[in-house]
Amino acid sequence: MDSWRFAVASFGGIRTRTSWASNLAALRRLTWRQRARIFEAALLLTAVCVALRAVAVRRLCATLGRLTSAAAGRRAPGVRSEALEIARSVTLASRHVPAATTCLHRAVTLWALLRRRGLAADLRFGARRRGDEIEAHAWVEHDGVVISDEPPSDGRYVLLPWAALRGER
Numbered sequence: 335m336d337s338w339r340f341a342v343a344s345f346g347g348i349r350t351r352t353s354w355a356s357n358l359a360a361l362r363r364l365t366w367r368q369r370a371r372i373f374e375a376a377l378l379l380t381a382v383c384v385a386l387r388a389v390a391v392r393r394l395c396a397t398l399g400r401l402t403s404a405a406a407g408r409r410a411p412g413v414r415s416e417a418l419e420i421a422r423s424v425t426l427a428s429r430h431v432p433a434a435t436t437c438l439h440r441a442v443t444l445w446a447l448l449r450r451r452g453l454a455a456d457l458r459f460g461a462r463r464r465g466d467e468i469e470a471h472a473w474v475e476h477d478g479v480v481i482s483d484e485p486p487s488d489g490r491y492v493l494l495p496w497a498a499l500r501g502e503r
Contacts, residue, residue: 357380364392371419371423375420375424375426379424379427379431379443380431380432382394382439382446383431383433383434383435383439384433385437395445398442401446401450402449404449413453413454413476414477414481416451416453417455417476419455420447421474424482425440425482427443437472437473437483438444438481440482441457441473441482441483442457445481448474452468455474455475455476456476457472457474458474458475459493459496460491460492461491461494462491462492471491
């Protein structure tokens with residue numbers, strides 16, 4: 335099992351298909367710091383869901399990048415565990431926000447949260463052709479390691495250059 339998936343599964347024991355009472359009990363077992371991270375992730379995830387209905391992803395990322403760029407870029411050996419904990423918070427929050435979320439919503443949210451804390455994060459977009467359809471996927475990498483929404487191993491995604499998505503040449 336991938337380390338981030340195991341970590342998500344074991345983070346506080348919160349599940350989506352259980353009763354509210356058991357989810358509340360699991361939430362109580364978390365530390366205040368973990369609860370705050372999940373709450374922050376839920377708020378930003380909801381805002382990203384709403385914003386992506388009104389503006390293009392490139393504009394939203396440019397805005398979030400300006401708000402978080404001053405601190406972004408910290409890379410250190412112990413930082414990966416912090417990045418994984420933030421990824422777990424986004425995953426948990428995505429199960430409980432009022433809007434349906436996609437890999438794009440989760441990836442943009444995680445990217446912004448990591449950058450806000452000064453952690454290095456790369457937002458990646460990929461696409462592949464499956465029959466007559468084109469499938470797209472978004473994920474976040476920290477130090478070259480996928481920490482959220484890993485692309486499925488059954489098919490290769492062609493990494494789309496970010497400059498092309500922003501319309502740059």
